[in-house]
Structure formats: structure tokens, C-alpha cells
Amino acid sequence: MELFFQQTINGIMLGSTYVLVALGVTMIYGIMRLPSFAHGHFYMLGAYITFFLITLYNFSYWPALILSMVVLFFIGGLVERIVFRPLREQSQISNFIAAIGILLFIEHMVTVIWGPHSHRIPNPYPEHIYLFGASVSQQRLIVILAAVVLIALLQLFIKKTVIGFTMEATAQDREGAALVGINVNRVSSLTFSIACALAAAAASLVAPIFVIVPGMGSLLVMKAMVIFILGGLGSIPGAIIGGYILGLIEALGGGYISSEYKDVFAFGALILILAIKPTGIFGKGAA
């Protein structure tokens, strides 16, 4: 029971990071029809910037995290502007190549600056607390809570603000949005920025628990892709539910079945589910 509880907390924590990254992938696809394979690398970059601010400039944890989000916000907008906007009319595969260019650039830039080995961000909340007889590190609970807050803020932003509303309109009908005078370029830029800031938040939140390495984003982005496909392309509730489910499956599967092959189950499930429902669980209509 203790193992179950601990693995459930771990699962929700993993799921929190998956949700934050998958939300970014989902929003970018929704607005730009672009599977953003470089997103895991923005996540990694976010962790490194937090690390950099804490170790070099002696920032404390929360200001570093927020500043890292701000930096990624601007980097995201910049990348959209100089890389993806010129490729807007090109095929998805051209955009895919550009994404690979970006991820190579980020990964090797980080490797050159900070080296290929792993780093550790000092854990700001190392104490454990006891819940239902199991010991849980405070940082894990903070990850979970912070993710919930961010997800709620994002929902409020999309549903309650004018900019959020224009984003939703653009996601539903790009040409229509352009016709009614929405500046699609600005919406795309903003979407990319927000998505990157969310990734930076996710990475900075879990960084004190795990180590940071230049390759930390590459498997994560694959999982975000799986979530975004299963959730149905561009469905935000799908990404949220899918992210938590995948985190739980992984933590419980890893705890009870086999830790080497746990990803096989996740990715195998994806193929099987798509075979039965070719447009994902929450998807509607054809791609």
C-alpha cells in the first residue's frame, strides 16, 4: 500500500510535467498545424537556464524559475518569428526538418556551454512529509500543485481573455480567423511563447528531483507526442487527461511490472489504440 501510494504520487508528478509539455505541443499544433519535435529541447533549455541563474547569480529557486519562463517566452517567440513563419506555407515535413535543426542547435549549444555531463539543481525543499504512512518529498508535492496552478491559469487565459479567445478561434479555423481580422502571425508567436514558457516551468519544477542533462528532453517530447495524438490533435482537455494517465501508467507499471520495458507498454498502447480509433481517444473526424 505504501508502494502504491508513493508510486501514485510519483505518477501524478510525472504526469504534471507531461501535461505541461504536452499542452505546449497541443497548442502549437492547434494553432500552427506543426508537430513541434523541438519542444523537449525547449524544456531542457528551461532547466539549464534555471540552473544557470541559481548557481551563477545566486538567485533563489522561485525567481529563477519565473525568470527562466520569461526567457523561454521570448526565445519561443523569436524561434517562431525567424524559423517557422517563413515556413508557414511549406509542408509539415519541411517544418519537421526545421524542428530538427532547432533541437540540434539547442542541444549542442548547451553541451558546448555546460558540458555533456549531468548537473543538479539544489533541492529547495528537501524535507519529507508523511502522508498516509508514506514519506513524500515536499518538492514532489510542489511540482503537482504548481502544475495545477499553471494549468488553471492557462485555462483562465484561454477562456476569459480576449487574446485567449482569439487563440481559440484561430485554432478552430485559421483562414476564418484571418478573415475577421485576427493577426494570425501574432497569435502564432504568442502561442509558441506560452508553450515554451510552460515547458520551462515543467523542467524547472522537476529539475531539483532529477538531474539535468542535454538529452533530457528527447524522450519526453516523444511522450508528449503520444499524449497529444491519443488526446486527439489539438484537444486541450485530451492533453491534460492523457498526460496524467501516462504518468500514472508509467509509475505504476515501472513499480510493479518492469522498469526496462515500461515505455514499451506506453508506446505499444498508442499503436493499438490508433489501430482501433485512428483519430485518437478524444479526436473527432478525420485528420
Added chain:
Amino acid sequence: MLLKVEALSKHFGGLKAVDGVDFHVNQGEIVAIIGPNGSGKSTLFNLISGTLRPTTGKVLFQGDEITAHKPYRVAALGIKRTFQTTTLFDQLRVVDNLAIGRRVNTKTGFWDALFRTARWRRERDETVGKVLELSGIIGLGDKFFDFVTTLSQEAQKRLAIGIALASEPGLLLLDEPTAGINMEETAEIIELIRKVREAGTTICLIEHKMRMVMGLADRIIVLNYGRKIAEGTPQEISGNQVVIEAYLGGKSIA
């Protein structure tokens, strides 16, 4: 009877897009299906051609049931269709488009292509011959090797009909063949449709332009809210009070 549709229905949730429609098409006829926007005309075509599965009802072609066959199987049996928005293979040339339209008549597969078998040679020569002849019929003989994006709107519409005709189908379903082009160009398309019929192809078409249908169709079927509300010759339809009220809000037709 070439095509027979029996009590065909398609429901999307609570919406009855097509609701118990019966009709038939005889060999050699031109039958027009008319009706206001959203009356279920295109849905009806999608049900016949296999793009959508009907909720209930039957489709029979040459006496055989083809209900809910996959689109490629319906096409292979000899029912070809065009789409409301002109749909072409727009990365390719006129000749490629027509040859692909004829692909269903050829059996050349991977091994034939690899070893250039007798079948590969025979079907290649046959395809080239037929496609060349067809390009003349649809008036694109001089544009044989042009990329389709360089064609005019009206030429593209003729090519779309050409793609469907290439396999010499028994029944041609045309979904608004003259949508979005001017009067003069419409006349040319009508001329082409007549020519196709004279060559022995049966035609069923959806149309908006009343005047065009009146002069062209042998029989007209009128749909409204997914139901068939009238059927008859152009004369009968233009005098039918139900049609006039439902379709034109009381104004007389033609």
C-alpha cells in the same frame, strides 16, 4: 434499371441529413437531383459512392447490392463521381490525372512494373491511347502535358469530369459540375455533359442552376430537408406547386 436507391437514410446524431429516399436511374438517362442548400444532395452522393455509410437503406447497382462498399470498390464496379469543389491531383500533369483516373481498368502491379511484363506493356500502351483520345473529348488535347495548376477554372472542371470518365464508367455522378463559373463556361460544360451522354454514359447530377437542369435532364428529383418531395420531367417539376413553395418560396421556376 442501372441504379436503384431504396429507403436510404443517414442520420448525424439527431439530424436526418437524408431521410428515406427512394429513386432510380435508368440506363442512358440524365437525372438531376435538386434542392436548397442543406437538403442532403451531397450526402446522398456520398452514401452512393461509399464515402459515408448509410444508417439504413440499400443501394443497388445493376441489380447487385453495393450498400456501404468502400469508395474504391464502388468505383471499380463502374460508378465514378466528381466533387463539389473541383478536386484534381494538383501536383501532376493533365496526362497523369487522366491515367490515374483509368488506373482502375489496369492491373499492372509491383512485379509487372519491376519486370516490365507483357501486361505492363499492353496496359501502358492502352492507357496512353485512351487518355490521349479522352483529352480530346474534354477539350484539353493541347494541354496534355501541362501541369493542372496552370489550367483555367473551367478547364479544371472539365478535367475533373475527365478523370471520372477515364475508366469508362457505367454511371457518372456529377456534384455541381458548374459551380462557380460564368454563363459562357457553363454552356461549355453542358455541351460536354451532352456529349458524354451521347457516347453512352448514364449521368446523375446535383445542380443549383435551375435553368441548366431544365434543358439538360430527362428526369428531376427534388430533395428538401433530406426527403424526396417530388420527381418528374422538367415540365412536371416546373409546374409542381410543392416544389415551387419549398424550393423557391413561391416564385415560379425557369
Added chain:
Amino acid sequence: MHEYLRKKWFYFLLLLLALVFPLFGPSRLIFTMLILSGIWSIATLGLNLILGYTGQASLAHGAFFGIGAYAVGIMTTRLGLSFWIALPLASFLCAAIGFLIGLPTLRTKGAYFAISTLAFGIIVFIIAGNWSDLTGGHMGLPAIPRPNPIPLPLAGEISFTSPAARYYLVLFFLLLTLWVMHRVVFSLQGYSFMAIRNNENLAEAVGINTFRNKLLSFMVANFFAGLAGGLYAMQLGALSPFITHHVLTFNLIIYLILGGVATLAGPIIGAITVPFIVDALFAIGPYRMVIFGVLLIVSIIYFPRGLMGGLTSLWNRTADYYRHRKDGVRHAAES
């Protein structure tokens, strides 16, 4: 025949160049790079069929390459089979697995297909790294033997210990691949593939069984991925699980797109030039991959149709220019 030679002289020149190249005594490094480029070319030509001509972005191509490599490695080391039997078996195995994986994945379209094939690729990578009894796990699979020598009637035998012999072997398979692709693409069968790429709904409406054709294209593509993988195992003599990693798929896609998608020369141009560019960047030191990333982005923005596309449009523009000049002269003469 004369006419044929006149039109295709350039290709025959290239072939001749490729054939006599070893006579110039290139260094071992150049030989190795060319052999690898030949192997990447075969794999990229396969990818070109499913992605370039059929329009289905398979992200499992590297995984099939890896399956082919491991199949040859396992068959020659653990089962003691001859390379000459193992290579075709591995290729057909990849086509067969392609069939089984294609059944579920090809029901999906666009991004769904890309991600579900990627998922398969990740599964293959995990298995290659963890099923130690079969693949050697993370330690890899060492000591894959060279192919048995081919006896020649008079001159002894061809032994594959020399790079020149392996170079000709890979060149032979590259030409074979090119021949197959040429025959298939320029046929009615090729039309079916291109119809699906261009407009799947219309293809289905004109009577093409799109699922069957996609499956066929996927199987043929994976056959050549497996063939290339088998040759890779032969060339390297040892395998690590990273040969099944999706980074390889990404590399092959880069060769394809930068070379020129849906052309026959493009994949080969890409598979030769890109590795040589990356190699040249080694001189710059630690920033090489950073610069490669930038190069990739710049070239995809400015040459979206790859080198072949760029060359073709340059050629057309030049031809236009001269035609106009000629026309200009004629007009001037007539007036």
C-alpha cells in the same frame, strides 16, 4: 540506343566515375565515408518511396534499418548463416514486419501515422537495448564476420576484407535499388502511389485501394531499409542499439529533403553531401553541430525542395533565359 545515350549521358558519366573511383587510390577514410553514403543512399531511396512518392511520413525507417542490421548480425554470428543468405532474409524480414506494423499504423493518416510509426521505432530501440540474449543489449553485438569470398573461375576470389570490394558490393546494391525504384515509380503502379500522396480521397474515389497500395509501398520501403541495414552490419562488423534510434530516421529524412524529395537522384545527392558537410564541420570544433543545426534551418527555408529541386529550377530558369534570348533574336530578325 543512340538517342538514349544522348539523353542520359550525364548519368552514364557519373556511373563510370563511380566505377573507376577506387583506381585513384582514395584514402581509407574517404572509402569508408563513400561506402556509408552508399548505404545511406539505399535506405533513403526506400524512405523516398513511402514518404516522397506515397506521401506517408514513416518515422520508423531507422528502426527497420536497425532490424535489418541486427538480423544480419544475429544470423551470421549466432546462427552461423552465410552473409549472402542472411542479407536477403533480413530484407524480407523487414518487409514482413513492415506488413504487420503497417496493418494497424497505415489505418491512420498524416501526423497520426508519423507518431505511431515513431512509437514503433522507440519500441524497437528499447528491445534492442534490453533483450540481451538476442541483441547483446546495451553492450552491442560484436564480431560480425565479413561476407564469404566469392570464388571467380580464373582469378581466384573476391575477398571482402578490402574496402574496394565492399565499395563495389554497396555500389551494386545501390544500382539495384535505383533500378527497382526507377521501374516502380515510372509505371502505373507509381501513379497509384503518387495519387495517394497528392489526394487520398480522390485516389480512393477513382478506384485505387489506398490501404493496399500504402501497405505495398511501406513494405518495399522497409525492404530497402533492411537491405541497407544488413550492408551496414557487414561494413561495421559490430552493432550498437543506437543504430535503431530515431536519430537515424531523422538523419535519413534530412538526406531525403535536402537532396530532393520525390526525385531519384535527390536521396543519393543528400546521402553523399550531408555526411561530407558534417565531416567538414569537424574542423570547426565543438560548435560543428550547432552550425549544422543552423545550416539545416537555413537550407530548408531557402531550398524547400532540396538540392535537386534547386538545381532543377535553376536549370529551367537558365533554359528559359536562353530560349527567350533566342526568341528575342528571332523577333529581332523578323521585325
